[in-house]
Each structure stands twice: as structure tokens, then as C-alpha cells.
Amino acid sequence: EDKVVQSPLSLVVHEGDTVTLNCSYEVTNFRSLLWYKQEKKAPTFLFMLTSSGIEKKSGRLSSILDKKELSSILNITATQTGDSAIYLCAVEMYNFNKFYFGSGTKLNVKP
């Protein structure tokens, strides 16, 4: 059975801390892994990862995929209260327009 597991489920940190969010997957015909940030409305796209070992960066956020370990991490450095959100990991299956979402990690950054 295909599945995507995120950890931790929730996390409380203080501004300035660095956090690491995890996503592991077991799917047939893996094509790509995506990270999204969801606040009150639609998930907003952060990263799409297709190749193992290549880090993608956007400001204080970075992410990397490990196809051998079937996992990915999302790092956020120097966290700010605006980073408070649910971070969703989704895995896309090859040859299908099909995306499986993990349960998400709820991040709360306190001032």
C-alpha cells in the first residue's frame, strides 16, 4: 500500500531556531516529491525534488531528497512567526497524475 509519513506531527519552537521536518514514503513508481506550506487556505508550493542528493534552497528554506532512504527533509533556519503553518509533503507517482499527501507537520513558531 502506498503511503507517505511525516514527522513530527507537530512542533513548537522559538523565533531564531532551526527546524528539520521529515518525510518518508513507500510508493510504487515514484516520480517526484513536493513540499507545500499551508496556512489558512490553499497549499502553496515550496519545492519539487526529483533527483537524490541535490539540495534546493529558497531563502531560509532548503530541502533534499534521499532516494536510497526513500525520504526527504525540509530545513528552516532562523525561524520566524510567519513560518507557523502546516507543512505538507506529497509524492507523485510516475505515469499517473496522482499525488499522495502525508498528514503534515504543524509548526508553531513562538516570538
Next chain:
Amino acid sequence: DTEVTQTPKHLVMGMTNKKSLKCEQHMGHRAMYWYKQKAKKPPELMFVYSYEKLSINESVPSRFSPECPNSSLLNLHLHALQPEDSALYLCASSQDRGQQYQPQHFGDGTRLSIL
């Protein structure tokens, strides 16, 4: 604001009503999706349209009926819904899967309440 537009933003309906959710994108994407998201849960895939044809139906009850009139529009027709169908309904679109990797873009969703 997102590039995927969903209307209405909120909808309250009775169990005997018939209503429709609408989704529109003008990014030239050829795959469009409907997701259902309950509170504190991740989005669950319902339907996928690829080149205006239904390619995936994740065993969704027939009281939900999708329609893709053209490459820019996606509808979800609702009839005889149950209270447990109350949720945020998200539409998304993405580029042709046969081409370069492209992520999904989500609309802001329609928050549906069934009385």
C-alpha cells in the same frame, strides 16, 4: 491570490440541494484535480482530469459528479450530500506530465458546509 480560481469561497447547502463548485485556470495546464480536505487532515485526492478526460476516480461516491467542459474549467456537481461531506474542497492544476516536471498549483478552495 492564486492562479487557480475557485468559486464560491463558501457554500452552505441542505442535504437535498444541488449545487456546483467551479474551478478555473489559465496557465495552459492540462491536468486538473479535485481534493477534499477535512479539518487538520491532509488533502485527499478525489478526481483527476487529464486533457479533459477523467483519468482517476478515487472511489468517490456518486453524489459527487465532476465535469471538465474545457481545458481551463473544472466543475464539481453536488447532489444529496451528507453532513460528513462538509470540508474544504481544493482544486489544483499541473502541466502535462509527459513534459518537464511541474508542481501542482492549488486554488484557495471552497469551504462547504452541509446542514
